[in-house]
Amino acid sequence: MKNFAEMFRRLDRTTKINAKVDALADYFLQVDDEDKLWTVALLSHRRPRRTVNSKLLRAWASEMSGIDTWILEESYHVVGDLAETIALVLPPPEHDYDHTLTHWIDYIQEFAKYDEEGKKEAVQEAWNGLDTTERYLFNKLITGSFRVGVSQKLMTRALSRATGIEETNLAHRLMGNWTPNDTTFEDLIHSESATDDISRPYPFYLAYQLEQPAADLGDPADWQAEHKWDGIRGQVIVRDDEVFVWSRGEELVNDKYPEYHILASAIPNGTVIDGEILPFKDGQPLGFNVLQTRIGRKTVSKKLLKDAPVILMCYDLLEYEGRDVRKLPLSGRRELLERIMEEHDTGGVLQLSPVFAFDNWDDLAAERETAREKFSEGIMLKRIDSAYKQGRKKGDWWKWKVDPLTIDAVMMYAQRGHGRRANLYTDFTFGVWDGDQLVPFTKAYSGLTDKEFNKITAWVRRNTVDRFGPVRSVKPKQVFEIGFEGIRKSTRHKSGVALRFPRMLRWRQDKPVDEANTKADLDALLETYGG
Amino acid sequence: MPLLTFNDNGIYCERADVYIDPWKPVDRALITHGHADHSRWGNKHYLCTRAAAPVIRYRLGDIKLETVEFGEVRTINGVKFSFHPAGHIIGSAQIRVEYQGEIWVASGDYKLEDDGLSEAYEPVRCQHFITESTFGLPVYRWTPQEEVMADINDWWRQTASEGRTAILTGYALGKAQRLLDGLDTSIGKIYTHGAIENTNEVLRKQGVKLPPTTRVTREINKKDYPGNIVVATPGAIGQPWVKKFGNASIGAASGWMTLRGARRRRGADRGFVLSDHCDWPSLLEAIDLTGADNVYVTHGYTAIFSKYLREQGLNAVELHTEYEGELAEIETKGNEETEKENAAADAE
Numbered sequence: 001m002k003n004f005a006e007m008f009r010r011l012d013r014t015t016k017i018n019a020k021v022d023a024l025a026d027y028f029l030q031v032d033d034e035d036k037l038w039t040v041a042l043l044s045h046r047r048p049r050r051t052v053n054s055k056l057l058r059a060w061a062s063e064m065s066g067i068d069t070w071i072l073e074e075s076y077h078v079v080g081d082l083a084e085t086i087a088l089v090l091p092p093p094e095h096d097y098d099h100t101l102t103h104w105i106d107y108i109q110e111f112a113k114y115d116e117e118g119k120k121e122a123v124q125e126a127w128n129g130l131d132t133t134e135r136y137l138f139n140k141l142i143t144g145s146f147r148v149g150v151s152q153k154l155m156t157r158a159l160s161r162a163t164g165i166e167e168t169n170l171a172h173r174l175m176g177n178w179t180p181n182d183t184t185f186e187d188l189i190h191s192e193s194a195t196d197d198i199s200r201p202y203p204f205y206l207a208y209q210l211e212q213p214a215a216d217l218g219d220p221a222d223w224q225a226e227h228k229w230d231g232i233r234g235q236v237i238v239r240d241d242e243v244f245v246w247s248r249g250e251e252l253v254n255d256k257y258p259e260y261h262i263l264a265s266a267i268p269n270g271t272v273i274d275g276e277i278l279p280f281k282d283g284q285p286l287g288f289n290v291l292q293t294r295i296g297r298k299t300v301s302k303k304l305l306k307d308a309p310v311i312l313m314c315y316d317l318l319e320y321e322g323r324d325v326r327k328l329p330l331s332g333r334r335e336l337l338e339r340i341m342e343e344h345d346t347g348g349v350l351q352l353s354p355v356f357a358f359d360n361w362d363d364l365a366a367e368r369e370t371a372r373e374k375f376s377e378g379i380m381l382k383r384i385d386s387a388y389k390q391g392r393k394k395g396d397w398w399k400w401k402v403d404p405l406t407i408d409a410v411m412m413y414a415q416r417g418h419g420r421r422a423n424l425y426t427d428f429t430f431g432v433w434d435g436d437q438l439v440p441f442t443k444a445y446s447g448l449t450d451k452e453f454n455k456i457t458a459w460v461r462r463n464t465v466d467r468f469g470p471v472r473s474v475k476p477k478q479v480f481e482i483g484f485e486g487i488r489k490s491t492r493h494k495s496g497v498a499l500r501f502p503r504m505l506r507w508r509q510d511k512p513v514d515e516a517n518t519k520a521d522l523d524a525l526l527e528t529y530g531g
Numbered sequence: 532m533p534l535l536t537f538n539d540n541g542i543y544c545e546r547a548d549v550y551i552d553p554w555k556p557v558d559r560a561l562i563t564h565g566h567a568d569h570s571r572w573g574n575k576h577y578l579c580t581r582a583a584a585p586v587i588r589y590r591l592g593d594i595k596l597e598t599v600e601f602g603e604v605r606t607i608n609g610v611k612f613s614f615h616p617a618g619h620i621i622g623s624a625q626i627r628v629e630y631q632g633e634i635w636v637a638s639g640d641y642k643l644e645d646d647g648l649s650e651a652y653e654p655v656r657c658q659h660f661i662t663e664s665t666f667g668l669p670v671y672r673w674t675p676q677e678e679v680m681a682d683i684n685d686w687w688r689q690t691a692s693e694g695r696t697a698i699l700t701g702y703a704l705g706k707a708q709r710l711l712d713g714l715d716t717s718i719g720k721i722y723t724h725g726a727i728e729n730t731n732e733v734l735r736k737q738g739v740k741l742p743p744t745t746r747v748t749r750e751i752n753k754k755d756y757p758g759n760i761v762v763a764t765p766g767a768i769g770q771p772w773v774k775k776f777g778n779a780s781i782g783a784a785s786g787w788m789t790l791r792g793a794r795r796r797r798g799a800d801r802g803f804v805l806s807d808h809c810d811w812p813s814l815l816e817a818i819d820l821t822g823a824d825n826v827y828v829t830h831g832y833t834a835i836f837s838k839y840l841r842e843q844g845l846n847a848v849e850l851h852t853e854y855e856g857e858l859a860e861i862e863t864k865g866n867e868e869t870e871k872e873n874a875a876a877d878a879e
């Protein structure tokens with residue numbers, strides 16, 4: 001784990017892409033295949049099973065360091081990370097253990113066989129032989145929350161440099177349904193056929209938000225425009241009479257959406273479609289809040305299937321008759337996609353995402369204005385001759401989202417952030433006026449620059465009215481413009497509404513606090529968009 | 532009526548009519564040390580140690596200032612005042628106040644580790660102890676200065692071998708000199724930010740031994756910097772001033788560098804954990820050494836630290852003061868101190 005810890009420290013020290021790739025590539029060259037495999041797994045969110053809950057970890061750390069749990073808890077609020085807090089409060093180690101990453105992961109996986117006392121002894125024994133960084137990483141491995149801020153793309157680039165295998169090829173090999181417990185590095189990286197794992201998806205091609213005026217994109221004839229549907233981006237794979245459904249978070253979601261199971265026999269083997277998992281009924285998409293009733297449910301009741309049925313709104317075709325067609329131009333892929341839809345009856349489970357015929361950008365802009373009413377987030381623009389690339393790329397694909405809904409609200413409570421922003425006040429609760437009372441209606445924690453967070457943190461310190469644990473109530477003085485993508489009724493919230501993707505658009509230092517919006521304004525938005 | 536009380540102006544001794552480290556202008560101020568949150572403008576009379584005086588004069592300009600030696604007793608209306616080493620920076624003191632057997636100690640900022648430059652901390656027995664709690668959480672635990680300086684010198688050596696400039700940050704009074712004192716001058720030359728060099732000049736004049744340094748000025752050829760080290764104030768990072776050093780590696784030396792979040796937020800390439808304040812174990816040790824039953828907790832994690840002390844059976848209360856310590860340095864970069872430092876550097 002010493003190599004691993006050193007690599008982590010190097011990654012952590014820099015924000016420069018090249019330095020991160022150097023650190024990773026150096027590491028991959030130093031360690032054996034077992035450690036390489038586990039590192040690739042960890043950096044692609046394949047974590048060892050969680051064997052100890054964080055409550056027990058807290059108790060054991062508190063016992064070993066001789067401090068009460070309440071002060072450990074307070075420290076955690078300041079540090080913003082439990083694994084780090086524990087690593088820091090423990091007394092200095094008495095031993096210096098030097099084992100491989102794989103050794104420690106095996107050590108952790110063994111915990112499953114122990115009773116609670118056995119787990120405690122094993123964990124405290126490890127803590128007593130690791131330095132602060134190693135303890136931190138060990139804790140992260142135990143709690144299954146390992147994250148280092150390295151994208152899969154970066155990791156792939158470093159691995160490519162260390163192994164000499166081409167990057168895009170490697171990216172494809174690393175996808176799919178493997179874990180380090182059921183494969184070897186050799187099998188994963190060097191096996192000849194890329195479709196060994198029949199569930200293996202293609203990397204998603206993602207778009208950036210359009211920043212320039214749409215007219216700057218040139219001739220409308222070069223572009224395909226369609227809705228950016230407000231569901232979950234998904235990839236449906238049919239191979240060997242089996243169907244696999246992947247969500248964008250690289251999660252296999254077959255069990256959650258049994259609607260797709262008929263596709264195994266309805267469409268030909270060797271077909272991969274990129275689309276949107278969308279609630280859909282009577283020929284109409286339903287709102288995202290309907291989809292939310294399905295997310296997070298492992299088993300799906302008959303009633304739920306009836307109330308919130310999903311379809312795949314198809315955008316693109318990635319594999320046709322068993323061949324990778326991502327290099328074909330979009331117009332060609334679309335033609336093949338349409339052919340599949342015409343020739344095979346899926347009982348409506350596959351729907352073709354309609355494209356807009358438009359010959360000037362103003363017409364398209366008008367179409368975009370009505371997107372929200374159709375449960376779409378805006379418009380996707382794709383160059384008709386574009387290949388299907390991987391990852392987020394600029395140039396050929398753009399998302400052109402509708403402007404967010406906004407409301408001017410007053411800051412009521414502030415709480416410290418986490419990770420990089422621990423020690424800064426970044427999580428705020430906002431309210432609107434109801435007479436001369438403020439009603440809290442949303443939290444928001446992103447949208448400001450570091451400089452603004454510094455400034456508001458200083459303000460919060462000076463204007464605290466009361467403290468409740470990590471939360472401070474502040475004087476009602478600061479107005480923020482809150483942007484959000486949707487609004488719905490909620491019985492769980494005091495204000496009766498829940499917002500979707502709320503964030504701070506601007507700090508309205510120019511705005512007197514009594515000019516912030518009211519509860520009536522919020523209700524009016526709910527009336528219009530709360531469908 | 533206790534011997535010392537706390538009001539809107541600061542820590543007050545009514546019997547002698549003097550304040551300790553007041554944050555609003557008063558007639559008579561006893562000053563623990565020269566940091567901006569402890570020694571402020573506008574008091575009519577100042578009293579501090581002889582070693583602390585030159586910097587305070589330099590920072591506050593034309594003030595009425597009297598000095599005392601460490602351990603010397605001044606009696607004002609029957610109240611005995613004496614200054615004892617706090618180990619925080621050169622000249623920094625804990626102020627002991629005694630009247631009819633009641634003894635208080637206001638410790639200002641302090642640390643237990645002997646840094647080799649500041650007069651080493653001396654425990655002072657008392658019944659009432661006023662302590663800071665800048666790092667009053669069990670996550671803060673320092674490694675010995677020797678090891679930290681070895682890390683810093685390794686980093687400088689590595690940076691120099693890459694043909695780059697190392698920029699090391701620490702605040703101008705105290706931390707900067709401690710860093711200078713520990714740098715291995717066989718690696719290269721030491722350059723300094725203007726605000727730091729100004730302080731160096733004052734300290735050298737009073738006999739403090741520092742390694743040779745060169746002030747960063749416009750006249751210096753940019754090609755002279757690579758391989759060498761520049762010691763700068765934290766506020767200078769992110770300013771146009773650092774551009775002249777090209778592709779430099781930035782190291783920050785501060786107690787806050789313990790936390791991963793703070794290291795990343797500071798935008799430094801390397802964070803070195805080095806503080807002029809007590810860590811958690813030494814705060815507890817210091818309080819134990821005083822023998823005090825009553826502890827008053829100022830700047831830092833006051834609520835948490837005082838609650839902890841109460842659980843240990845002490846009579847501890849949290850005080851709301853306007854001392855900021857290192858907290859100000861990291862949390863709001865734009866504080867008065869750093870703005871002044873930047874203005875000084877830009878003027879050169």
Ligand SMILES: [Zn+2]
Nearest residue numbers: 564566619640
């Ligand atoms: Zn100080």
Ligand SMILES: [Zn+2]
Nearest residue numbers: 640854855856
């Ligand atoms: Zn202070």
